Amino acid sequence: MPRDASELARRLAREAEAVCRHYLSNGKREGRYWLVGDVHNTPGRSLFVRLQDSPKGPAGKWTDAATSEHGDLLDIIRESLELRDFREVAAEARRFLNLPRAEPQPNLKSVRPPAVAGSQEAARRLFAISQPIEGSVVEAYLQARGIARVYHDGNLRFHPRCYYRPDEHLPTETWPAMIACVTDLDGRITGVHRTWLDPDGFDRIRLGKAPIDTPRRAMGDLLGNAVRFGPADDDVLVAGEGIETMLSLRCVLPTFPMAAALSANHLAAMLLSSSLRRLYIARDADAAGDTVQITLAQRAGAAGVEAIALSPRLGDFNEDLHVFGLNALRATLRIQLAPEDVDRFLLPATALG
Known part of the structure; x- marks a missing residue:
């Protein structure tokens, strides 16, 4: 051989x-x-x-x-x-x-059959062919949202020409996109989330997203799973809805395990690791955020997990970061975190630059 x-x-x-x-x-x-x-x-x-x-x-x-x-x-x-x-x-x-085969082989195709649209396999293939975000429009988009230090653990990627189809009657378009992998508690990719971006720069109305009707879409199996930053089996976790919300928190809590469930409904249904003992719920300041906090806290309590709400000053933590800055976000979190987690995870003020 x-x-x-x-x-x-x-x-x-x-x-x-x-x-x-x-x-x-x-x-x-x-x-x-x-x-x-x-x-x-x-x-x-x-x-x-x-x-x-x-x-x-x-x-x-x-x-x-x-x-x-x-x-x-x-x-x-x-x-x-x-x-x-x-x-x-x-x-x-x-x-x-064009050489003869050394031994009988089953018929092999040089190109795999196409994955079913929206399936886990399609999601895995999209993530596999995407590129690192460093130096891309994804990095520029996040920086425009105030996220200058992107602690994403490799779970965000960039695709320069990601397919977007407005509906079944219109032709497919291509836009640059931020690709986030959705994983289960064992780290298996079950889906991806796509955020299509405007290649011409940041727009305050669209906040840098592409000028299309639905610039955010997910594919694959999302229920119970999340976009994760850090290990899924730690004893503490911060869980919230949006990717930008969790990355904003990671600017001052860069080693804290976090999970973005991508919507209020999915956050309420997110599976919790058996090793978890304390769950922080990074709620959005709206009615849906109130509801999901109650639901998830009840589920956590039933599993013997302490649940603590983290509340932003404005609509969400990305808005807080963008409006008030890193030091203000750090001060907001310091008084809401358990003291041992402040010592373990909160970035010192001197490191914020």
Whole structure:
């Protein structure tokens, strides 16, 4: 098997540019290299594949400058098609090279069948092909909302051309989007939340969101799950509705485990970890926020979990952060948190800059 892999890798290296054009079609050739975003064929320039032998190394070798990952063209085939068994990778390589198969194999498709729209699988694929938010319009959007330090633990990504369809009778559009993964208590991705953004900048009416009817949509299985920042199995948790609300709190509580349930109804139904002993409910200052606080507090109490409400001065904690700033938000939280959690989690005033 190792000799088979080495021989296939050598044969692929002789056709390095053709391999890249086929499996990394969103990239392009520049000099002796093929440049693309990553092994999942995301547009960009982070990953480079050597197309010719050189003193720096043989053809077919690649490196991702963003992650320091590296490998050969068999790895490109495996990762771009999300294959896991070497026999599948080898079969696909032979198919590409028009070589006979070494042993009978089931029919394999180089492209997986499309995922069912709105399914968990569709959500996982969208998150997988999205990019880091650093330097993107997502980072600019959050900064415009007052969230200058984005402690997101890798659960937010950026997609430059995320599909948006107003309704079934209108054509599909593409807009840049913030992609947040929704996970269960075991960390499995069950869905994603999309926030489509205006590439032309922050607008005070839309607050940076794209000029479309519904700039926020979720897909997958949301009930009981959440967008999580930090571990799901800690003994304390802050839970709220919106992503921006929770990221605002993380500006002064950067290591505090948090969960954004995405709506009042989903917050009321969010599953609680068996290890949880204290739950903070970051309520929005409206009737729905009052109702969900009561419901979730009752559920927590029935499970033996202490429930404490966190209340903003204005409509929500992102509005507080944007209007009053970091020091005021810290002061608001200091008097609402349990003393041991102040000592454990609250960022010192000297660190706010």
